[in-house]
Amino acid sequence: MEKVQVRICMGTTCFVMGAAQYEGIEEELPEDVQSCVEILGSPCLNLCKDQNFGKAPFVMMNGKPLAGLNRSDLIGLIIRTARGLEE
């Protein structure tokens, strides 16, 4: 099975608007999920341009941009995606 690709934007805007809080989320994933997820930091994904600061932080999950998630929302979404409960 292909791994769920999670790219966390480490651009300054995203970091300031909340990505700093994503640090260490992989440790909080259940074991079955950990093995089928690949979480990586990414240089600025350029999603914050056009004055979209308020929507940051941005995350790409399997190529789909997600905006403004807090830590627990992101963890929940990763778990559901990995278990095939979410597209």
Next chain:
Amino acid sequence: MECQNIATRIRREVLIRTAKALFAENMEDVIDRIPIEMMPKTAENLRCCIYKDRAVVKYRTMAALGVDVQDEEDELKTLASYATEARQREKPEGPALTVLDIACSGCTKAQYRITDTCRGCLARPCMVNCPRNCIRMENGRAKIDTENCINCGKCRDVCPYNAVTRMPVPCEEACPVDAITKDENGKERIDFEKCIHCGRCMRACPFGAVMERSQIVDVIRRLKGADKMVAMVAPAISGQFPGQISQIAGALKKLGFDTVIEVAAGADITAAHETAEFLERMEEGKKLLTTSCCPAYIESVRKHIPELAPFVSDTRTPMHYTAKMMKEKYPGIVTVFIGPCVAKRVEAMRDEYTDYVLTFEELGALFVAADIEVAVCDDAETEQGASREGRNFAVTGGVADAVKTAAGEDVEIKPLIISGLNRQAIGKLRLCAAGKFDANLVEVMACEGGCVAGAGVLGAVKYATKAVHDHADKSLPIPHVDPHKHG
């Protein structure tokens, strides 16, 4: 602060947009648009209507400009004129916090209430156990007579349905020194005779009605000017931005600072002085020494625990020593302390060597506004390194550890660590002054966990703590102090 709520996100967005406007050539044209851009017609309103949302954003922008919102005289005064005025001030002054009346929801006085979970049961333990007999039955449900209720909470403890709930006033509960209370209109007011600037009310308010008066205007003005500038970064900076300190230093230089120094270097001086002082006081037969580097703690002693004052160390803070070092090395340099702390602003106003204070949150806003990607910045040199212990000052227990290491193993040190200056801690400190604890070195940090958990942080405390330790572990231990060489 952990960015897990909308109030924090809005505050950060205001800081970013304000900084962007201040960097722009046409500040006057863009700054008054901030409320409209943040709360466009199409947005879902957060309060009663979009117009109130925009009004609150205007007041937030005023606080970001360093204005005391309470001083407002003319509601039609534009942000552009506030910003123009702010650019003309020489130095920030006055209290560092301001309450936004229009954002304050005027919470009802803290009280117990019976919710609709009440079944109007036969046992009625709430009625039976109320010491003031102020619960009666009305329409098959218990009701509290709020006039006579003394808020003891017995009814909540005994209800088998968990039907009793306590409605707090979050800012008042968070304040350890009763400095924030309601005025005659039910809005909160800070009494600055009592306030210790710990920033707890600001974090606690669910409406984001308490804001810091930022100094970003002052710092941006000086960055645009010709004077040399030094960024003095607090030890808590590790983990607050992507990358190592060398990269953050690179980003700071890109922003316009001429040089960067770790305040941990000043922490080494603080630790050495404090150790010498500790040894001297123990020799004199004094019972204890308390640390002096947390400014909110120092304010709390001055204003609320005067009996502890004789035991507080006379040693100055790492910020002071760092700024002094820089002003002596580069005469005329503008010193900017960058840290996690609200109370440091007040300390800096009294310190002859520190010119301005920014929080990590505000520095982040400046980076965003200036389009600086910290993660891809080149490494830059800092003025000098620091010891392992100096770098660990940012974490609870760090200062006591530094004194312990500097004093050496032969000295008997019995530390008492206070991590978080809440009401209980203040009580504990009173007992300390009365000699009720078997401790001779008392370390106090107003934020739970130390400076890494300050009001102006961006990173999660757990990981920021780890980043501080990782950075500290790269350096050598602090040297031993010979008490007879220090004054």
